[in-house]
Structures are given as structure tokens and as C-alpha cells.
Amino acid sequence: MPYVTVVDKDGEPFVETSPKGRYGRYPELLGVGAAKKVYRAFDQEDGIEVAWNQVRLGMFEGDEKMLKRTFNEVKLLREMSDENILECYNFWVDKEHNTLNFITEVCTSGSLRDYRKKHRNVSMIAMKRWLRQILRGVEYLHTHEPCVIHRDLNCSNVFINGNVGQVKIGDFGLSAAVDKSHKARSVIGTPEFMAPELFEEDYTEMVDIYSFGLCVLELVTSEIPYSECDTMLKVYKKVSSGLGPQAMTKVKDTEVKDFIEKCIAKPRARPSASELLKDPFFEGLDDED
Structure with missing residues (x-):
């Protein structure tokens, strides 16, 4: 259930969680692209920090090429497995908010x-x-x-x-x-x-x-x-x-x-x-x- 705040008096609140509740997104931005924002997030199942990549699909209205390119990134990442390629763990489309969300590993020191x-x-x-x-x-x-x-x-x-x-x-x-x-x-x-x-x-x-x-x-x-x-x-x-x-x-x-x-x-x-x-x-x- 997206866009809910998980309240924990001792913990840092999530501003959004994945459909099955495994991943929680924090408000802190790790990076911003032309169509994508990357947030710090947490994988509650494995207990590790991850990156929550969020693409607002409304930005590509009428631009099928860009939309295809965006889904292409996720598809390629999901297919690849190499220690020098950023790993993609999961992805989903949030139809209510018209966003594509995908979870990748996070590199602690940025670019x-x-x-x-x-x-x-x-x-x-x-x-x-x-x-x-x-x-x-x-x-x-x-x-x-x-x-x-x-x-x-x-x-x-x-x-x-x-x-x-x-x-x-x-x-x-x-x-x-x-x-x-x-x-x-x-x-x-x-x-x-x-x-x-x-x-x-x-x-x-x-x-x-x-x-x-x-x-x-x-x-x-x-x-x-x-x-x-x-x-x-x-x-x-x-x-x-x-x-x-x-x-x-x-x-x-x-x-x-x-x-x-x-x-x-x-x-x-x-x-x-x-x-x-x-x-x-x-x-x-x-x-x-």
C-alpha cells in the first residue's frame, strides 16, 4: 500500500512502502535525473539499505520512445548479474500515482x-x-x-x-x-x-x-x-x-x-x-x- 507512513517512535518513518510491504522509502534523495528520482530505502526482509528509483510516467505522456526506454532500463537490469553492474532487486508500477518504481542496490559513496x-x-x-x-x-x-x-x-x-x-x-x-x-x-x-x-x-x-x-x-x-x-x-x-x-x-x-x-x-x-x-x-x- 503506497504512500503510507509507518510510525515507529524510535525508528525513522517511511514515506512510502512497496505493494507487499518489503521495501520502505525514506524522504532522503540520493540522486535526481531528468525523469527519475533516487531515494534512500530499506529492505525489511534482508535488513539492508537499498536505492528506491522512482520514475513519474506522466512525464512521458505522448512520448512512447521515452516510455519504452524507461522500462528497458529495468528489464536490462533485471537480466544482468555481474559484480561490476548495479543489481536490480525488484520493480512494480504504481497505477494510482502513475510511477514506475524499481529497487537497486545502493553504493554507499555515490557516483x-x-x-x-x-x-x-x-x-x-x-x-x-x-x-x-x-x-x-x-x-x-x-x-x-x-x-x-x-x-x-x-x-x-x-x-x-x-x-x-x-x-x-x-x-x-x-x-x-x-x-x-x-x-x-x-x-x-x-x-x-x-x-x-x-x-x-x-x-x-x-x-x-x-x-x-x-x-x-x-x-x-x-x-x-x-x-x-x-x-x-x-x-x-x-x-x-x-x-x-x-x-x-x-x-x-x-x-x-x-x-x-x-x-x-x-x-x-x-x-x-x-x-x-x-x-x-x-x-x-x-x-x-
């Missing part, structure tokens, strides 16, 4: 972008550990049957449990499952992280490798790529003409620079996630990390 901003002094070894985990998640998506292209990979859609350094890819609202050709055509994503061929509406999963390369750049420089551009049109012009982000000039470590350049090379020259995981860039990291 990797916010975590990096909070902690300015991070060693390259620590960043390589995070990056390797992102790549493992990307490898899982790209070798999934069918292949899944995330299409919006960036540090705000990667989450971290800072106490153990565990990283997970989330926010699959713009993802696409593709057939054996691995071709997709919709222009979609965060412009600063979008591969040039994505704008041309003819691309494969290699767009995620490009975006991953710019995640490396953001972590190393603490700067969002193309932040020198003050409009999305300027970003598009630079990306589509093959001009790299200005932040590349701030990367002094040649090993790091070479690795980023491999990722953002022309589509056919980009290594796969599996190939990148074997790159000398990750040598020296323990397998347990």
Missing part, C-alpha cells in the same frame, strides 16, 4: 564523479583499480547475449562503495540491446562523452570504449572533458571534427595519455574491453584488487 571531487589526492594505482572494474563491467555488457551498449557511460553513472573501493556501472536508461550486427542508430547520450560516430547514427559497442577513455581523462584531470566549450553545439563541433578535449594537455604521464588515446581512436582501431583488460596499463595490479 565516482562526486567521490573523486571529494577526494582530491588519489594515487594512480587506486584509479587503475577503479578503471579496471569499470572495464570488467563493460566487458560483461559487450559479451552479454544480446550485446548491450550502455551509450551513456560517464563518471556520474558509475557508482562506488568507497569503504572497499568497489565500483559498479549503473543508469541503464539509455542502453540498447543489439542484434548480431552490433549496430545501433539512435543519437543519444551525454554529449561530452559521446563518440564521433554516435552523432552519425551508425555505431557499435565501441562507443562505450570511447566514453570509457574520457572517464579515464576525467579521473586523472578532475575535469569533465570539453569543459572549455560553453554550449553543446560547440562540443558537437569539436567532437565531430575529431578535435580532442583540451584536458588532454593536462595529462603529463605518457602511459596514461597513450592509454586514453587508444580508447578514443577511430572506431576500428579501438581495442575491445577484453583487450584493454590485458593492456600493460594494468600490469602490477593484484588480481584480488
